[in-house]
Amino acid sequence: MAAVLLGLVLNALQTPLYRFLEGYALWPTTAFERGCRRQLSRQRKTTDRLADPALTSAVRRSLLREKLSRYPVSNNQITPTRLGNAIRRFEEYGYDRYRLDTQLLWNELTSVVPEPTNKQVVAARTNVDFFVALLYGHAAVAITAFASLSASRADRPVLICTGIGLAALTPVWYHAAVAATDEWAAAVRALVNLGRKPLAEGLGLALPKSLDDERRMWQLVTRMSNRPYAPAADAAFQPYRIELPQPSGEPSPPTS
Template sequence: MLGTVVKEAGGLLDRRFFLNGLLPVLAFLGCCLLTVAAARGGVAGAVNAWQRQDVTIKIIHMLAFLVVALLAAAWLASAATTLVRLYEGYWPGLIGRPLRALGLRWHRNRLAALDPVDDRDYARLHTSYPSDPSEVMPTRLGNILKNAELHPEDRYGLDAVVVWPRLYPLLPEEQRTALIAARTELEFFLTVSALAAAYSATSGIFLILAGADPGLFLLCHATGGVVALLAYRAALPSARLYGQQVKVTFDVHRALLLTAIGQQDTAGIDEHLLWQALARHWYRGIPLAATYRAAAASPSPDDLLLDDQSMPSRRSLPPTAVLLAAILITSALGAVLLQ
């Protein structure tokens, strides 16, 4: 994905690690400790027991907590790209495929209902859905990022996944900073959402096994699930901002790469064919002249028949509504089990 190569240095790296790793992990571990304390005698009792501990034991516990938090934050920060892909809708497996089909059906129906002539619908098409219906993703986040990923191919015939790692090091510092800031904000909300979902699941299982009060179970399980959904919704504007920055990068700065490889003189050359030839040259490793002839002989994408572009229009629930219903059902079942 495009965000894989968005790396920052120095203070920006420290800030990103703190915001997207350490701070959410500390909040997650703190909530877990409070949940355990509340289920086993109450928070006040846990505080009194802590105060009675020897200073050495306190220091050992605090160091162990900090080490666990740092290791978890480092792992979480390294898995940021995987986390984004998960929220985009790349879901394999027996459970993932039905959920993916549900999301695809919903968003393809939504896309088919949008009218490009209407200004409001066009704004959604411009930022929230890919131009190619066969590229629709099962989540809103996935469609926003796919829209940005396909933008350079639509406008310039440019394969963004192949070109991005070569273009990014040439960008002005201001543009790289803007990209990093937008990506960091997006990853922060997704990290909060993932940890809140993990807290909802783990706290719910623990409280059921511990035979805790039903009210405590509802508070922890339902609150974690709602926070996860709200954090995901908060990530969508950040995803649009990041997508716009990606589009701006290709619109304004793509010529930097042509200059760097000695292709700045493009007079009389079809830009679409040039970028297609370069992408094939970099990806396949065959001579540029041959790839240029192959690109010129290739059919236009508009002439290709997309097998999965059409899909039966069936009524379906929004994926967010399904998740919210799942939270409510599991909360009710857990409360009943603890009665």
């Protein structure tokens, strides 16, 4: 019963636990800004190393590209932690490519994509959740072990070894969580690429042939979902609406 209750509590706290590791929650302004500067510096150093003609090893170049790919496209989206940037890169993917805000339209998008695509996203996130849970779990046990040293009957050697060992494993799980976001990013990319057409049709819209027109359409959808209704939206959506077939037996509307 206690295990089930603890699982429910941790599941409810999943978002704030992630937000702290991503650098969004409980970070003072100075620490946030310092972290962002550090991440930008690391990104620039990786870019410079990749551009160095003296680096001829194909393996090392691939590893640097992999490391660089874990940053958002826009520097304005940089967060103060590596995990935050690794997640932010695929959160902005839909908007950067198509002006499709996946954060705002996530429920609609996951409702229309093929089931295998949805399962890939869930499975990929589960891998990251596993390492994040290990990180917090081991950190909590390590803190408890160190706090128990003050007890009168504490087995100090065991507590010290436990605390140090689990504290040493915490950054390992963090690095593993960052690396596991690669599969999550690939799954979200597939979700966006494959889900655009059924999402448009589900909204009663036809996907334009031109990418520029498609970006304008998704920008309208995003605004419509995020802002109060404005009468001008009706005319703006007209070029993208699907022409519905007329029911049999009813006359077609007169054309001008």
